[in-house]
Amino acid sequence: MTSGSTQAHAPTPSIPGELKIIQDATCTFCGCVCDDIELTVKDDHIIEAKRACILGKSWFLNHSVEDRPSCTIDGNPASLEQGYDRAAQILTHGKYPIVYGLSDSPCEAQRVAVSIVDWISGTIDTTTSVCHGPSGMAFQGVGEVTCSLGEVANRGDMIMFWGSNPAESHPRHFTKYSLMPKGMFLPNGRKDRTCVIVDVRRTKSAKAADIFIQIKPKKDFEALWTLRALAKGIELDPELVLRETGVEFSVWSDLMDRMKACKFGVIFFGMGLTMTRGKHVNSEALLALTRDMNAHTRFVAKPNRGHGNVTGADNVVSWRTGYPFGVNHARGYPRFNPGEYTTSDTLANREADCAMMIACDPMANFSQPAREHLATIPYIALDTKETPTTRSAAVAFAVATYGINTGGTVYRMDDVPIPLRPAFASPHPSDYDVLTAIEVRVKKILGIT
């Protein structure tokens, strides 16, 4: 068996017509990566997913084996061998090849993708760049005072969410990790915690808050610096604070008093910060506030990560190249420059001339200039489902679903690695298998032994 193969945890064979129970299966829909799911499997589909949230149930129950070719070339069915050959030709003939996605692939497959990019002197980027990429930049500037979700469950008595709506994006966040659990130092669970939510709209998560603070749109930076000033004891003009943040000074002052008084504060932050004007400086402000708070009490911050293994992508690309995303190898060594080597830019600036899109859908999620350019270049797409991206690909692979059909390792949003326990086998190859086969052919074309 190849080292790092996702087949290391192959599913146990199903007996036709009989039910199979998978204990402690791992849900890879979102960054919570809940690993306590009980699956009931019949033949080649999951009929029940106990303890999964609404998003997790939809994930598990809708990933049955799809009756479609494992590979198409220019929309026509092709053999996997033909697909691997064509993919390797595309990647090795380009002058500016890019590889993007990876956040819904296990770490073992991510590692192979980085190797391919290294061989072809290409650019690798992950969906982090359009998610918490700005936070990744902020981590480098400020650092990250952080902890595991286990520590949050056992210690966190002041739980804040900023620009994040876990009730809809991470439905078990409250119950499994942050608000409801009875922890080692919080025997009464929710009653021992204060929940604060800061957002520009009253999201469904706001119902869970003890204190909901609705700030002016695009004023996160100003609101966070208001708190930074209060943490440092700097005098502020209440009228200016109200005008800039849309919130009375007394509300911020009261919040700061509570933050200073807690024993273990946590700020979970979302894309309300990173996708809004300011982007990385918004994240920097929040991380700096968290750092500042440690002069008074223990305080940590964590980005709420979206895809199941987007955190793994950050880790794998970091330990392979030294940088988390947006990494260019054109000079034979890795260079990191968000805004230049990130995929939104290499496409919208019409620089990339071929691409491989792994478990992502830029044809649905990218800006129109980026999508228009992607439509003009040959690219390879790997996905479990048909998407606008797979439909326009020169070579499309229908791959097995990680965590349902294949094993491997994923990283939870708090950088804790978690193994996958697949439920049933798929006739389609895993993305690890596809990428490994493409890597072999790329090396052959380039004369690398």
Place this chain on the structure above:
Amino acid sequence: MLETFILIPGRTTDQGCGVSEGKFKDRYQNAIRALQVAPGDMTRLGLAEGDRVRLTGEEGQTVEVCITAAKKEELPEGLLFIAYGDISSRMMTGDTHGSGMPTSKGMEVTMELVQKAVA
């Protein structure tokens, strides 16, 4: 002079479930094609459920989309909400301001009525 709104795309449960069901299926398509407008704005502008409006962004990019009333108090007046998807992406520009991230929330747009809903 058209009024300027701030467009906030984001996650919804239906959009998330729809991704797993399939992006070409009804649940996902319905989720990403409904623009939520604050009830106060709808009343003030004489808009009704199902009306078709045109959004125009800062660089002239446009989309047409049907509107639905946001749940009470969920959206303050002046803000618009839509689930992430094709329409929200079309309102993004290609510029990432050196960050790799296009401005995907807090986009300034104008909104004008294109067609009244069929009663």
